[in-house]
Amino acid sequence: VRLDTGNDIPVHVALQRIDDATIYLLAAIGDGVRLYSIPLRVPPSPPPTTQQEEEQYEFVKPVEYELVASVSCGKGAGSNAVAFSPLGNAVAVGCENGLVKLFSLHRGILTEWATMEGHSKAVCAVTFSPRANHILSSAKDGTARIWDANLQTKSLQASVSNATPLQALCVLNCPPPEEPKGAPPKRGKKGPQQVLVRGCAYGDLEGKVIYTVSSGRRSVAHLTKWKQLVPLAFKGSSTSPPLQYNGTHKVVCAPCPVSSMSLSGDASFVALGRVDGTISLFGLTKESPELWKQFETIHELPVTCVAARPVPLPLPGEVSEEYCGASIQYDVMSASADNQLAHLSRQRAPRKRRSTQSSSSSSYSKFQLCFHILLLLLAWFLYLVIQTTKQSTCSFTDIPCIREIVLWAPSTRSGISFPPQ
Structure with missing residues (x-):
């Protein structure tokens, strides 16, 4: 499906499967968000195996999307990031002016529920906790903040009725970064370098670990x-x-700034896109994050977004066993301003499998060729010996002729490299 937003540029999107027949797509565009409904059309299964079945097979036609709702976050707000609640009943929006907006979602209707105030600069990312009771946001002010997102709590209901902004439940202050080597001296005021928290994510189901x-x-x-x-x-x-x-x-995960971040569905690794076009995968299975794989300069321009693998199970569209002899599971998809989309995997490129029959036949054919060549050489050698003997021993009664030309060797020794006897 391809959604046409006209001249408006979406800066972030989020997907939520509502039921077996519908997917909601939320796009951050301008000062607000747009909610699209995309119907699911599953092709008949199993796939055709014969030519007759292929003729009767109905291929999937392009689906028609529908604009369900469009709401504004305020004049000059500038929506930067969006996220769906795991329960599907709420939507969070991070804005350029530092606000976090919470909307309730019911039957395709978006209703502004609360405004969360605390960030002093633009919000870069927002996400819900796995239990859908908290919202985690990160911004360019060097902090990540946790907000109350439970629509049933009294504090949130009171803020809605009084139209007062909510305050953060907890603030995570990221330390200032180290100065790069060979950096030019700063001009003007001396002070700590500005910290940009580009991404944030929950690392467990209970919300006790954050990255x-x-x-x-x-x-x-x-x-x-x-x-x-x-x-x-x-x-x-x-x-x-x-x-x-x-x-x-x-x-330290990169020698340069990171522009995008995505956590896998099983929280086993995190994908980081850098401004130099490189993508790094860090494993989270141990106590401390460790580098798993680094894809150098995949893109020519900064990576605008990355998406880590949602589930460890095989996904539709991945190469199956029956086509190339090995299945490849992609770990990350990435996009950049260079108009390139990349599928990345930690697996090595599969080698072409040779059947045992073909390998044995090839080796057998090589052996046959060598054997035939040896037979030809032996036949040629015997032919020369016979011809020479016929020419030399015209008469067996001529003893001097045989003694001078024919070479005799005792039965106890092998070879002919010795004087005639």
Whole structure:
């Protein structure tokens, strides 16, 4: 499906499957968001195997999308990032003016529910917690903030009725980045370099682990792992403790700023797109993030977005066993301003499998060729010996003729490299 937005440029999109027949696509365009409905059409199965079945096979026709809703986040707000709630009943929007908007979604109708105020600069990314009770946002002010997203909580309902902005439940302050080597001296005021938190994501189902990626405008980038702190007074208690997170591990993930981030569906790795066109995969299975794979300069321009693998199961469209002899599972898809779309995998390129019959036949044919050549050489040698003998021993009674030309060898020795006897 191809959606036409006219002259308006979408800067971020999110997908949510509503039921077995419909997918919602949310696009951040201008100062607001647009909600599109895309029907699903599943082709008949199984695929055709004979020519007669192929003639009767109905191929999927292009689907027709529908613009369901379009809402504004405010004049000059500038929507930068969007996200669906895992429950499908809410939508979060991160704006250029630092606000985070929460909309309720019911039967294709978007209703503004709350405004969250706290970021002093543009919001780069927003995401819901797996339990859909919190919203995590990151911005260019060097912080990541956690907000209340439960539509049933009294505090959120009170803010809606009073139209007062919500405040963050917790603030994660990313440390300033290191200065790059050979950086020119700063002019004007001296102070810490500006921190840009480009991406954020939850690393577990309970929301106790958070990953953020931050950097300066031209410095190295850091991938930070945050863990929730639970005070001793709240351990074993039914009362929820206040949200507090501590940055336990911080690793340098790129020598230049990171422009996009995406966490895999099973939280086993994170994909990072850099401004130099390189894409890095960091494994999250151990206590500290570690580099798995790095795809150097895949794109000629900065990576605008990356999408990590949603599930570890085979996805439609991937190469199957029956076509090339090996299946390839893509780990990341990436896009860039160079109009290129890349499918990346940590698997090595599969080698062409040779059947045992073909390999044995090829080796047998080589053996036959060598055997035939040896037979020809032996026949040629015997022919020369016979011809020479006929010419030399015209008469067996002529003993001197035989003694001078024919070479005799004793039965106890092999070879002919010795004087005649």
